[in-house]
Structure formats: structure tokens, C-alpha cells
Amino acid sequence: MSAGAALAALTGIASSEAAECPRKDALGTSRILSVDATTAPRVGLKSFPQTLELADHEVVLTFDDGPHPPTTSKVLVALAQECVRATFFLIGLHASEHPDMVKRIAREGHSIGHHTFSHPFMARIPFDKAKSEIDRGIAAVELALHGTSTTTPATPFFRFPYFEATPAELDLLQSRGIVVFGADLWASDWNEMTPEQEMKLVTERLAAAGKGIILFHDPKARTAAIMPAFLRYLRENRYRVVHVVPAGASQKSADAH
Numbered sequence: 001m002s003a004g005a006a007l008a009a010l011t012g013i014a015s016s017e018a019a020e021c022p023r024k025d026a027l028g029t030s031r032i033l034s035v036d037a038t039t040a041p042r043v044g045l046k047s048f049p050q051t052l053e054l055a056d057h058e059v060v061l062t063f064d065d066g067p068h069p070p071t072t073s074k075v076l077v078a079l080a081q082e083c084v085r086a087t088f089f090l091i092g093l094h095a096s097e098h099p100d101m102v103k104r105i106a107r108e109g110h111s112i113g114h115h116t117f118s119h120p121f122m123a124r125i126p127f128d129k130a131k132s133e134i135d136r137g138i139a140a141v142e143l144a145l146h147g148t149s150t151t152t153p154a155t156p157f158f159r160f161p162y163f164e165a166t167p168a169e170l171d172l173l174q175s176r177g178i179v180v181f182g183a184d185l186w187a188s189d190w191n192e193m194t195p196e197q198e199m200k201l202v203t204e205r206l207a208a209a210g211k212g213i214i215l216f217h218d219p220k221a222r223t224a225a226i227m228p229a230f231l232r233y234l235r236e237n238r239y240r241v242v243h244v245v246p247a248g249a250s251q252k253s254a255d256a257h
Contacts, residue, residue, distance in 0.1 A: 021083030027231055029085045030058070030240035036247035037156065037177045042170065044182020044213050047163050051184055052213060057239045059206070060213045061086040062181065064115055064159060067094055067101035068219035075218045076108055078227035082235070085109050085243035088218065089159040089181070092117035092140030099144035106145055111245055113157030113181065114138050123164045130169050134158070155246050157181055179246075184212025187223065195225040202226075203233055 021028050033052060035043070042048040052060060061079075066072045066088055079086055088105050090112060095102045106112055116122065117136035125133075135151040143149040156178040160169070163182055173180050187202040206214065216223045234241065 023081075023083065025235075027082040027084055027235040027239075027241060029083060029243045031242055033060075033242050033244050034247045035157070035179050035244050037174060037179045040179060041174045042180045042182070044163075045184045046186070047182030048180075051182075052242075052244065054211045054242060055240075056210050057237075058211050058242050059234065059239050060242050060244055061216070062089060062113075062159075062183065062213060063087070063216050063218040063223075064089045065094070065119065066090055066218040067098045067105065069098055069101050071221055071224040072101055072105070072218045074224035075216075075227050076104065076110075078224075078231060079110070080108060081228065082231045084231060084241050085111070086241075087111040087113055087157065087181075087244055089113040089115040089157070090137075090141050091115050091119050092137030095144040096140040102141065102144040109243075111157065111243065112141065112145065112155050113159060114141055114153055114155075114178075115159050116161055119161045121162060121164055122160050122169055123166050127166070127168055130166070131172065134169075134173070153178065157244070157246070181213065183215035185209050186215035187217075189217050189220045189223045193222065195222045198222050199226045199229060199233075202230065206239075207237075 035052065040050065040052065043051045045051045054060070061084065063075065063086060067090060088110055090102065102112065114137050116133040117140060118133065120133055122130045122133065138151050138153045139149045142153065146154065158173055158178050159181045165180070170180060185205045187198050189198055202214070218224065
């Protein structure tokens with residue numbers, strides 16, 4: 001059994017998404033990985049000692065700071081073309097401004113995580129204000145997505161802006177069963193560069209790392225511009241995309257079918 005097959009067996013989940021893809025030559029989504037805060041409270045080697053259980057050449061695609069319809073829509077089209085599922089960490093303020101885009105991201109099968117309400121430096125503000133940022137952000141996304149304002153997220157995934165957190169904030173999220181995502185590598189797409197420069201940077205970093213959670217920002221035009229070529233690069237270099245979901249979500253999805 002290959003390492004990838006062994007990991008898939010461990011999760012007990014097989015992905016049907018690739019099989020349902022109308023394009024036989026598409027990259028596809030190789031498997032679904034169920035993530036639980038009890039076993040993986042904090043993941044991403046750029047911030048934490050632990051990351052997701054990924055085999056060589058397996059990647060998890062994540063996007064921060066949306067939704068931003070002009071560019072998020074282009075990213076969604078690129079992902080759909082390759083039958084790939086990703087995770088979007090949404091800012092609550094943006095979600096409240098663009099609820100239809102939030103619903104579209106979910107409708108197209110992607111996971112929706114949380115990224116505070118207004119994207120502050122969380123380690124530089126009082127704990128009560130930080131907690132409010134977390135709760136307001138979750139509530140705004142849940143309202144846009146499900147029509148109900150709640151601080152209990154349907155998908156308990158969270159990423160700190162700038163990867164900046166205090167121990168108390170991390171403990172708070174862990175106590176609430178919310179997985180904190182860092183990243184294993186990123187495209188540095190917050191820096192001014194051409195799409196060509198971003199493509200070169202992220203592919204070189206991925207080639208060096210061999211696998212991992214990759215961070216992009218869907219509001220960045222340069223990232224939207226490279227996404228078709230980046231997904232093509234993954235396909236041509238035999239990378240496999242893993243879609244992360246909360247523990248129990250995959251079984252619920254299977255039961256629904």
C-alpha cells in the first residue's frame with residue numbers, strides 16, 4: 001500500500017469528487033481528510049510543530065481574506081475547471097458585504113473557515129477585543145451562509161491574520177473545538193510582484209517542501225491570474241489535492257447522498 005493509500009485508509013474516507021469530474025484529464029481532488037481539534041488543534045509548520053498528515057506530493061489549497069467577487073470568482077472558475085476543492089478563510093466583514101459569494105463558495109463544494117471580522121493584529125489587542133473579533137467574524141460568515149447569526153461555526157476552522165496569536169487566544173479556540181490553521185508554505189502574494197514572479201516563487205517553494213498546506217489570498221489579482229497555470233503545474237508534476245473537512249462532515253455528506 002502506498003503512503004497516500006495508507007493515509008486515506010486511516011481516515012476511512014474515500015473521495016468521490018474526482019470520479020464525478022466531467023473532465024477525465026483534470027487534476028481532481030484525490031481524497032478528503034477529516035480534521036478534528038482533539039487530534040490536530042493547530043496545524044502548519046510555519047507556526048506550529050505539527051501539520052496535517054499528508055503523504056509526499058499531497059497539498060491542501062487554502063485562500064485567505066475573501067470573499068472579493070472580482071477575483072474570488074476567477075479562482076473558483078479555475079478550481080472548478082480542475083475539479084479541485086479548497087478551503088477559504090473568510091473575513092466576516094467581507095462575508096457580510098458579499099453573502100451571495102459566500103454561498104457560491106460553499107455550493108461549489110469548498111470548505112469555509114474563519115479569519116476574524118476585520119483582520120486585526122490579534123496579538124496586539126486586548127483579549128476581550130480579540131475574542132469579539134473571532135465571534136463577530138464567525139457570526140457574520142454563518143449569517144451569510146446559513147441565515148443564522150451564531151458563534152458556533154459549522155466548519156470549526158480558523159486562521160489568525162498575519163499568523164499572529166497569543167497563547168490565551170490559541171487556548172480559547174482549542175477549548176471550543178476549533179482547529180487553528182497555519183501553513184506549510186505560501187505564495188507571498190501580499191507582496192508586489194508580477195503573476196509570473198508569484199508562480200515561480202510558489203512552485204519553487206512547493207518543489208522544495210514536497211507537500212503541505214499552501215496559503216494564497218483570493219482577493220489578489222495576481223493569484224487569480226496564476227491559478228489555472230498553478231493547477232496545471234500540480235497536475236503535470238503529479239501532485240494530489242487533499243480537501244480538508246471537519247470531523248463528521250464527510251459522513252454527513254455521504255448520508256445525504
